[in-house]
Amino acid sequence: MNKKFLVNSTLAGIMTFSLFTPTAFAHDMLDDVGIEKGAHEADLNEIPKIEGNKSLSNWKEVAATPLKEYDGVENNTADVYSHKGYAYLGTHTQNGGEGGVRIFDMKDPKNPEEIAKFADDIPGTWQEKVIVKSVNTPEFKGELAAVSVQQLNRNNPDSKGGFLLYDVSDPHNPEKLGFWEMDKRVPGTHELYLTVQNGKPFVLSANPYADYYTHGESKDFALVDVSDPKQPETIYEFDPRILPEVSDDFNGYHWDSPDGKTRPVFNHSAMSDTNGDKALLSFWDLGTIILDISDPYNVKYEGRTDYAPDVQGSAHSAALAKGGNVLIETREVYNPTKEGYEESYGYTRIFDIKDPANPKELSTFKTDLVDNVEDGITFANTVHDPKVHGNTLYLSHYAGGLIAADITDPANPVQTGQYQPEGAYFWGVDVDRNYILASDMGNGLKVLQKNNSK
Template sequence: MKSAFWIRTALAGALTFSVTGTTVFAHDELGGSVEKGDNLAGSELRVPLLEGSKNVGNLKEVAAVPLKELNGVKNSTADVYAHKGFAYLGTHSANGGAGGVRVFDMKDPSNPVEVSSFGGIEGTWQEKVIVKTVNTPDFKGDLAVVSVQQLDRNNPNTKGGFVLYDVTNPKEPKELGFWESPSPARGTHELYLTVQGNNIYVLTADCYADFYSHGENMDVSFVDVTNPANPETIYEFNPRDYIPEVSDENYDGYNWTDEEGIQRTAFAHSVKTDGTGKTAYLSYWDLGTIILDISDAKNPVYLGKTDFGSNVQGSAHSMDLAKGGNVLVETREVFGPVRNGFESAYGYTMIYDIKDKTNPKLLSTFKTDFTEKIPGGATVHDPKVHGNTLYLSHYSGGVRVVDITDESNPVETGSYIPSKSNIWGVFVDRNYVLASDMGSGLKVLQKNGYNPENVNNANKAR
C-alpha cells in the first residue's frame, strides 16, 4: 500500500502537471460524450428553467456557499454527503483537480462554514465521499472514504484508487490508508462504504478497468478496510461469470452485443448496498442494475438485474432504494438523446419492484417536461429517497422533488433551479436537502410542507 501522503510528497517535487487537453473527460470516455456537467459550462446553456426562482414547490434556499480557493485554485464541486452535522463535498477536475473533500460545519444550516479539507492529491480529482461510524478492533470512530481518479491515466506519477481518513474530528482529518487500483484505467469513479458486523468493506466502480486491462482487472472490486491502514482486495466482479447473456464472444469489457443483436455499452459506473450491507447494487450502464447477495463478501451470489426495452438507451448510472428495500429507483444518464435505433429521449428515472430480486419488474418511469428548454442539461443524474419522497439532481434542471407514495405513479411536487444551475448531487440531512452545484458550491434547501398551489404555479411557469 502506498499512502496518499507519499504520492503527494513525491509529486510536489517531481511533477509539473499540465492539464492542456485533459480538462474535459468523457463520462463515457470511450463513447466520446463529454464528462457530466462539463457540457453545461457555456452560460448560454446554463440558464434557469424558472428565472430567479428559489422557492418552488416545497424547497426553499436558505444558504448558497462557494468553495474556498486552495492555493489560489478554484475547484468545481462534485458529490455531497452529510454525517453528524457536517457536510462533505467532493471536487471535480476543473483547473487541475486536487481539490480534495471540503468539510462544512452545518450547525447553522443558514450559514455553513468550511472548516477543513482533505484527500487532495496532485494530478487527480476526488469526486465521491462516503462517511460512516464504525467500530472494529483496528479502528473506532468516523471513517471517510474518498474516490481518487487520475487526470491522465497514462501519467506514471499518479495513481487512482481511494483514500481513507479518520474524520471523528471533522475539523482535523487524519489520513489512514490508500488503496491503489490495480487497473490501467483512471481509478475509482464512484464507491460505497458498507458495514457488516465487525467487517468494513469499500465497493469500487473503476470504469473501464476490464476493457483497458483486457480482462485482467474488473470494474468492480470489493476491498476489506476493517483495518483502514491495510486495505485488502477480496473480490472482483466479472459479469461473464454470472450473467448468461454476457460472454467473451459478445463482450470485451465495454462493447456488448445483447441477446437481440443490439450494439450496447456495458461498464460499472457506481455501486451501493442496502442498509444491512448484505445486498449490493451495481449500476452497469446498458447491463442495467445488477443485484448481488454479498452476505459472504468473498463469494457473492448473483440474484438478478434490471432490463430495458430494445429501443431504450440503458445508461444505468446510479440508484437508491425505497419502500424498505422493495423498490429500486434507477437513474439513467443520457446526454445524447438521439441515437439510431433508439427512442429520442434524454436520461430519465425508472422505478422497479424488487421484492423478488431475481426478477425486477418495471413499475413506472419519471420524465421531466423541460427537455427542449434546457438543451444538453435535461438528463437526470443522481437519486436520493427519503420516506416517500424522491430527490433527483438534474444538472441545469436543478433539484426535482417527486412523490413516490404510489411508486407506479410518481408525481413531481417541487423543483429548485438556481441561476446557472448545474446540480451534481443531492443528500437529505434532517429537515434540509443539500445540493452540490458544480459551478457555485453548496446549496442548502429547507424542506417545507407540500403546497399544491406552489406546484401549480411551477407548472404554469413552464
C-alpha cells in the same frame, strides 16, 4: 413548463484521460469520452441564466456557500454527503482538479462553515465521491471516510487512481489512514459506497473500464474489506462473463446484446442497502446488477434490470425505497437522437425488486426536460443522481436543478417540486435532518430548509 437549455456542446468534454479526446461527449463512446461530464469554468459561464425558482415544494433556499480558494485556485463541486451534522463535498476537475473533499460544519444550516480540506494529496486527480460511516473494529474506531480518486490523465507519472481512507472523527483535522490503489492503466474509482455489515466495514468500488484497460486482469467492481483502513483487502470482483447473455469473448466494454445491438458495458456506480446485504451495481447498458453480499466472502449474483431494444441503457446510479424492496434507477442519456433508440434524454425507472431475480418495472418518471430533444446533444436535460427520503424521491438534474417526486405509490410517481435557481448546474443531492444539501458545480453548497409556515 417547457424550458430549453442551450448548453454549448463542450459541456461533455471536460474529462480527458489519456486516449480520451477533450471534445468528447459521453461514456458510451469509449476513447471519445471522459468518465464524467459536468462543466469546467468556461462551460459554466456559457450555461444560460435561467430565471430561477428558489423553492422546492415547501422547502426554501437558506444558504449558498462557495468553496474556499486555495493558493488562488478555484475548484468546482462534485457529489455531496451528510453525516452527523457535517456536509462533505467532493470536487470535480476545474483548474486541474486536486480540490480534495471539503467539510462544512452545518450547525447553523443558514451559515455553513467550511472547516477542512482533505484527500487532495495525489497529483493529477479529482475526488468525486465521499461516504462517511461510524466504524468500530479492532483496528479502527471512529468516523471513517472513503473518497474516490480518479486520474485526469493516465500518462501523468505521478497520478494514480483508487480510493482513499481517512479518519474524520475530528472533522477539523482529518487524518489519512490508507489508500486502495488501482492498476495505473485504469482511470480510477468513480462512484463508491461505504457500508457497515454486522460491524464490519466494506467499500463497494466502481472502477469504470478496468476490465477493458487491463484486458480482464482487473474488474469494474470490487468489494473491499476495510476493517483495517491501513490495509484494505480486496475480497471479490464481479465479472459480467458469469451471465449467460454475456459471451466469453466479451472484451470488457462492447457487448453484443441479445437484441442485436452493440451496447457499452461498464460499472459506473455501486451502492448497498442499509444492512450491507445487497449490492446494486449501475452497469450502464447491462442495467442495474443486484448481488447478494450478505456473506461478503461468498457473493451471489441475483438478477439485473433490462431494457427494451429501443431504450438506451445508461444505468448511472441507484437508490432504494420501501425498505429496500423498490429500486430507483437513474439513466444518464446525453444523446436523445441516437439512431435505433427512442428520442429522449435520460429519465428514471422504478422497480419492484422483492424478487431480485425478476425485477418488475413499476413505472418511469420523466420530467418535462427529457423530451426537449430539439436542442441536440447536451447533459443539461438528463437526470443524474437519486436520493430517497421517506416517500420523497430527490433527483439532481444538472441545469434542470433539483426535482422532487412523491413515490408513496411507486407505480405512480408524481412530481411535487422543482428547485432551479438561476445559473444552477447540480451534480448531487443529499437529505439530512431538517435540510436538503445540493452540490451546485459552479456555485458551491446549496442548503434548503423546510418552511414550516406552509
